[in-house]
Amino acid sequence: MGERDILVETQSGALQRINELNPAYFGLQYPLLFPYGEDGYREDTLLSKACNIVGGGRQRVSVREFLAYRVQERSDKHSSMLRMKRLFQQFIVDGYTLVEAARLKFVRTHQTQLRCDMYKGLSDAFLRGENDSRTQGKRIVLPPTFTGGARYMIQNYQDAMAICRWAGYPDLFITFTCNPRWPEIDRFLHQRNLKAEDRPDIISRVFKVKLDGLIRDLRKNKVFGNVRGVVYTIEFQKRGLPHAHILLWLANEDKLPSPTDIDRVISAEIPDINSDPMYYAAVRDFMMH
Template sequence: MVITIIPGQMHHRIGSLLPDPGNEARFCQVFFVDQELQTRLQWATGLNGRLLEELQAMLHACNGYVCSLKSAVDLLRNDPQLQSAKVVINPDARPSGEHARRFNLPECSEVGILTDLDDTEGAAQTRRRDVILRLRGGGLQSICDTHRSYDPLEYVLLFPFGEDGWSIGLKQDRGITIMKYYAFMIQVRPGQFNSLHYGGRLFQQYLVDQAAKIESERLNYIRLHQKDLLSERLRGLRGALHANDGDPSEIDPMGIDIGNHVILTSSPRYRLERQQDAMAYVHAFGRPDLFLTMTCNPKWPEILAELLPGQTAVDRPDITARVFELKKKAFLDRLKSLFGDTLARVCALEYQKRGLPHVHALLWLAVKLKPDQYDAIISAELPDPVADADLHKLVAENLLHGPCGMQLNPAASCMENGACSKRYPREFQAVTMIQEDGYPHYRRRSTEMGGFSVTKVAKLRGGHKANFTFDNRWVVPYCPALLREFRCHLNVEICATVKAIKYVVKYITKGSDIVPLVLYKFRNRFKQCFSLCIATLYHILYLLLDSVSLDLLCYCILFPNWKSP
């Protein structure tokens, strides 16, 4: 069953949260998270009533499904319990052994989908995100998410004529998989109107819903084809033994692929293998030389040029994902021409709940950097606003941290235990130095030492905005040459010792975002849990729009040399 929450409305919520005696639970498998829900609900009263009437009349005239379905107004009027349940997202409840940042609350406006991580056969049954419909005649109808009617019934405004969506028949008759179909659906075609691109938040819901459907079908395939996958591995092992006269000691495990290696990129197993690969590079080549992070800039001209009138980058995650993929490739190619040949490179794309994708890269250079070269490559200072106005503006717009701190802004997202987790503001430094903690302390000159500052509007204590003067203590380290070219948040750090390497490797391979949640019900002015099992924290996979868009566009999510099965 689907529980969908979109600003100002709720869809397909029916039945009990607890299963009947003797039945398995089949509810609460999918949620759409919107942190602005309360604000958006207040806006619902300002909708254009005449426009809604015209839309309703159009749907009744053009959409055959609408005439036989009970409207959302009837559902809310007949079942007041729809508003009695509450989902509480708790960022502090984390299991031991998991990376803390996987459980952070969303920090921006975005739509997410929550999917149970359990891959057992029972969980696979409850993962079916059926559309539950109430007919005007009083009956109930359940449409599987792989049924051709799923899309027009779930997204009536996106498909006002009731056009059919993907179904199993398309794959059987024409070989069109779910991914191929939805990658086709979201494309921009000159001269052709695509209602999806005008859907706004509904388009975002559509993307994450289809991505969850794709991953669910992948897991379902693996579950139903265990015998085939295991027999393929057995045949590979027999062939390897036969090639070596039955002596297993002569088999080269690195040169033979035994069976089909089917691993989902969102699984912990996949991330663990990538982490082990990265640590193998450390074993072979020692510490990496550079750690770089490039974040998507929603103001890139390539993105703005493709937006429809009135849209922002948030409305078009498909455009954002495509432009960022091209920028990422150009960024990785530029590293070689800028820093020379590399012995190894580890890259990972991250789609945290901060709204924009970013790529992490670890580089092992063939020619090691020397301490006297650090200042020529990396800067942690504001440039001269007169001599280099363009670079000064780029740093001021993209590479200033904070302000944060108990006195300036204790509510900043970087604050932990009363201090900035990123250790800002840094101390002034006359020269770059490598400290015992393994992190370089870059040159950060005060205005008295010849440094520069910039005054701009910033969020301060209490949430109010005011002018704040940033000096070099607040500058995030960057490479001037890369910043000029890519014009976005682009952090570059020196990896001076092996001490910091394991943290960096684990950070960039920590895995997909997770949202812990607990269900409560309000009754008679007090709060009580439904039951012990429901009140237990469920660790739920959080699928983000940009990662969903890249996946639908068939781009690799982690490590460019790895191919998706």
């Protein structure tokens, strides 16, 4: 990933290219969010002593930590940034590109610590038919720890296939969708006169909390019985709402071998309005198209 083409016009009229991690970038790009031209992220910002009590670890604030601090809602401090709607959406996307740029910079400057991955990259290149070995040693290799990279995807795929090899075919495929009318989201947005798309950070946080609760119910509370394995992936719809696809492997004694067993956990019927009005209202409002 090369540097972004960010050009700044100086007072003399000349154009100057700056790095996306330049402290002045946020103030120049978002004058409404940074009206006083204050610095954005600085690479030399030190962690507080309370955050670094263990010692011996990282000493400076990362881009992700800086952005996470800026988008937090605080009851004792008003933040106009969190109420800028579409401008806030752009800031969130732009901020993530900075996080990814910082991670890529770390990978690029620490290639000597990834010699095993470099060897694998050479082997992969030769298998693809790239036989000019003089250009292969200059290749920047993304390790499997880099989220979204090729090795990251392959590693997760291989982990899922290893579970299949050990436990067999999955028993349940569950889709868990985000509902922008959840009371936690609705209460938060109503107090600030905002819509769900205006606060993607709140949508994602509430969804992840509820998803973790669902996984906990499946594994520890054994809603469908003893669980041998769980795999899930989170995707985002075009309108910005997340949803998760979950694969569940059940223990042998809790599998669903017959249609009667399957009918106990899967239903495509409208509940009775008299015997279960709340369930009926949920299906009517959120599951009927």
